[in-house]
Amino acid sequence: MPKVTFINPDETRVELEVPVGTSLMRAATAHGLDGIVGDCGGGLTCATCHVLVQEEFLPNTPSMTPNEEQMLDFTAMGRQINSRLSCQLVMTEELDGLTVRIADPQL
């Protein structure tokens, strides 16, 4: 199963096996990573599952829908060049080894 490394705000790292087809937001909340809130469950209306994607993986990530594009402007941390909402990062084999930093704050 492909793996993803989350870097928590306190710099600790957590590596998770994420089944293909599962979003990083679901994987993180299911494993109790408190830095990911995911209030709306993936509806692109809360902007509380904000992550910063390690840049070499950006080309492999799925393209952004307009709704994600718009919501990133309303993240609590503020938008960075490598910002994504992790509910939209659905696991694929190509994303194996992906590293993301959990944005802080989310709320």
Next chain:
Amino acid sequence: MTNTSAATSLPEAPVLDIDPFSDENIENPYEFHRILRETAPVVFIEKYNMYAVGRYEAVRTVMSDFERFTSEGGVGLSDIRKPGAWRTASPITEIDPPRHTKVRGALTKVISPIVIRQWREVFAAEAEKIADRVVEQGEIEAVHDLVEAFILKAFPDVLGVDMPRENFLDIGEMNFNQIGPNNELLKKSLEKVEPILPAFQRAFQREAMLPGGFGEKIFEAEDKGEFEAGTAGPHVRSFLRAGVDTTIAGIGHTLNLLAQNPGEWEKIKADPTKVRGAFDEAIRLQSPSQVMFRTTVRDTDLDGYRMAGDVKVGSFLGAANRDQRKFVDPDRFDVDRESAGVHLALGVGHHICIGQMIARLEAECILGAVARRVKRIELTGEPRYRLVNTLRTLEHLPLRLVAA
């Protein structure tokens, strides 16, 4: 209906001889939903010259694939582009991308999650007051005394509109009747609102906006050119239509389901943050907005069935939300199911409910305030549903609140 050019080898969507808008099926839609799901991915209902979909995946497709299923014919049963039914389109729900994208962006700015979170204190203060009152009463009719008392104060306050509060419910009833067919229910509710329509029309004009509300912000954004000239009023109107009755319905269903499932209530008592899960689970099971419409852009097909172009398609959200292809033990109310983001009660895709974090915040504040004060909630009579074509909502929910 025949004479499709594409995929002519596929069977036509089978005819289903059921009236989704009969009084019986409005009152208890679940048998209709079951038949709808089991008959085929898409069926045709002759009485209304409409297709209907009720399986989870089919509903997702119809709601979000705008190139085949447009919103521009209106989100109701009648096609707003046709003579006889013509009316102005909603400036947000009834346009497709790419036009929709720009409008959605501008609205998102007005009610971004950052803005919404600032309302927590306003909602919480009002919720505490109402909770104190109803707990002291002990035996209440919860729809009126608790849910409407809260939403009809909290929501118009943040929207910043000035309209007699008692008008909201009749207007709402008319709206959700209008999404369905032109039947007796619609005729009656149109008669009922006639005297208050002028007040409703005034409520979404610039002069009616109260300082500090987000209605005012919508007009300011129009002035800055972020919305097309003349659309600020209709936007405020859309919020009035979309944000009041749905939320009242959802909170009412949550209370009803918690009263009927004491085991789930215990989980809330142990961890009050679970009121959010309870609310999403309640709107999954009792979807306030039962059906939204799209129109086929041209002849097309869905899961192996042929569909003719330029015909309305009803997406039965309430049916999809109990599809066992998607949900394990679908009729069970489970506050730990984590159905937010999975159920379709708030729509799906680019038109997904833009007010959902407001609805959740309202629900969390009022349900949390009640849960902290109350040991048990019990039904003291039969709950009754209101007969509205496309809105599933309670009109009567007699409850006893046993103070902690």
